[in-house]
Amino acid sequence: MPLTALNASSAAAPLLELRQVHLRRGATQVFAGLSLALAEPRIGLIGHNGAGKSSLLRLLCALELPGSGQVLSQGQDLQALPQGRLRAQRVGMMFQNPDDQIVFPTVEEELALGLAPLGLPRREALARARDFLAGRGLAGWAARAVGALSQGQRQQLCWLALLLAGPRTLLLDEPFASLDLPGQARLADDIAACDRQVVVSTHVLDHVRDYGRVIWLHEGHVRADGPGREVCAAYETAVARELADARGARAGMRVAA
Numbered sequence: 001m002p003l004t005a006l007n008a009s010s011a012a013a014p015l016l017e018l019r020q021v022h023l024r025r026g027a028t029q030v031f032a033g034l035s036l037a038l039a040e041p042r043i044g045l046i047g048h049n050g051a052g053k054s055s056l057l058r059l060l061c062a063l064e065l066p067g068s069g070q071v072l073s074q075g076q077d078l079q080a081l082p083q084g085r086l087r088a089q090r091v092g093m094m095f096q097n098p099d100d101q102i103v104f105p106t107v108e109e110e111l112a113l114g115l116a117p118l119g120l121p122r123r124e125a126l127a128r129a130r131d132f133l134a135g136r137g138l139a140g141w142a143a144r145a146v147g148a149l150s151q152g153q154r155q156q157l158c159w160l161a162l163l164l165a166g167p168r169t170l171l172l173d174e175p176f177a178s179l180d181l182p183g184q185a186r187l188a189d190d191i192a193a194c195d196r197q198v199v200v201s202t203h204v205l206d207h208v209r210d211y212g213r214v215i216w217l218h219e220g221h222v223r224a225d226g227p228g229r230e231v232c233a234a235y236e237t238a239v240a241r242e243l244a245d246a247r248g249a250r251a252g253m254r255v256a257a
């Protein structure tokens with residue numbers, strides 16, 4: 001689906017929506033009444049460590065269930081959708097740690113897993129996986145053992161698996177973290193060319209600065225929400241102020257001592 005169509009359909013119901021969501025993880029109340037409608041084709045998520053970015057992504061693909069409130073996919077409660085095909089076609093996630101995502105021993109098998117919701121015979125799913133790799137100049141990867149890939153290569157595999165599976169919304173949790181510079185550029189190009197909704201959590205603001213929408217989470221609340229350039233600039237200003245205050249406080253303590 002072209003991005004323009006994504007935009008047009010967003011006028012009806014957002015692809016994903018949180019309504020008054022409360023979420024507790026362990027001893028931490030992560031969200032207390034968070035509401036968000038996610039309709040734009042590209043959305044960035046930024047904020048300090050522990051702000052709630054991963055928790056939000058996990059809610060959006062039903063890996064975490066809210067204590068109260070609702071997570072909706074095109075107006076339907078995500079929890080009420082049967083696990084498997086229907087849910088897999090709506091939303092998929094690329095994890096921060098590839099080892100949380102990869103389950104099969106070889107690259108082609110891992111890629112074929114993403115096609116399982118289509119109900120293809122195993123042989124055909126594997127053939128499609130190989131074709132997909134060949135189309136990206138990676139034919140030699142097909143039979144490679146996942147355990148013999150580097151961290152960055154495993155992260156790349158996770159992205160390829162999600163891309164091949166092709167849900168309507170792709171949730172990417174710090175997807176650039178282990179990639180070398182060419183890998184980061186390739187992923188950025190892939191995201192730019194992708195005809196799906198993509199939500200990216202990152203600490204590298206340049207990866208989302210040009211997005212139409214960036215959400216800055218702070219301690220489980222939305223601190224700013226708007227065009228990427230404005231929200232990233234506001235975040236950078238706040239971080240600079242925090243650093244200056246902390247340095248000032250340390251200098252004050254040294255003078256007092």
Ligand SMILES: Nc1ncnc2c1ncn2[C@@H]1O[C@H](COP(=O)(O)OP(=O)(O)OP(=O)(O)O)[C@@H](O)[C@H]1O
Pocket residue numbers: 025026027028030047048049050051052053054055056
């Ligand atoms: N598995 C867990 N069990 C208990 N609490 C957790 C768990 N994972 C995260 N939390 C808590 O939930 C809160 C939000 O964490 P989350 O991982 O969503 O933040 P984040 O913004 O993705 O952080 P980072 O930038 O470090 O990845 C934090 O206070 C964290 O301590």
